[in-house]
Amino acid sequence: MLFFAFGDGVAQNPRNLSFPTDKIQHAIGFYVLTLTVLGAFPRRPCWLLAGTVLLLGAAIELVQPWVGRQGSLEDVLADMAGIVAAVLPCWIRGREGRTVALSPSEGMPDTSENDAPGFLSRLGR
Template sequence: MFRSASLLVWQRRWALLFGGLTLVTACLSLVPVQQLPSSIHFWDKAQHALGFAALGGVGLLAFPQRPLRLLGGLMLFGVVIELAQAATGWREGDWLDGMADGVGLAVGALAWLGARGWLSRAADRRPGA
């Protein structure tokens, strides 16, 4: 019982972080580039991959029940961002950015799989588990 209650608390925390990351990603993706902090100006495709790796990994920690649905939804989110950027007039939509989003999601999913396996083995080794 304690283990499942603790897991639920952590999933709620991951869900809050996931919501915040999603909001930050949407905002940073749609503001004019000139308004972005200079500290995040580096290769655009790397920005997409890193951002979506974080979204994928944290999203899967928050909602592990349906990983393919979550990853598909995030891929759709990336496509919608690109379409919205194309419509703004101050940003450009780019299908290569969508591919970088997909690469990032794959990295996030692999990290989640690794973390899930590691946490499972650690819990099995715990005294009293």
């Protein structure tokens, strides 16, 4: 992800093929980013996390003209494809709208009966 943040963002297509490699990279990058966010905040609703990541992708495209690059709606759509691919299993499993982590048999603690305070509450905010 650091390459995408500090590099030129996409690998150039050396043969000028019509295959949209940068769109694939956008989808893969946002797929990984969304999985990371879902893992970092397992008690938050999937739709909220997906929307937040999508807003980040749109904001990146909106800021690009001010840093010498060109924003693209197609890039946002590719970001969205990666986000949906990452969140789809969450929605299929029925996690949508609930704050339930995986069961202990799947390697994570079951939080369905645990009312532990959120991260900000533990910081005293």
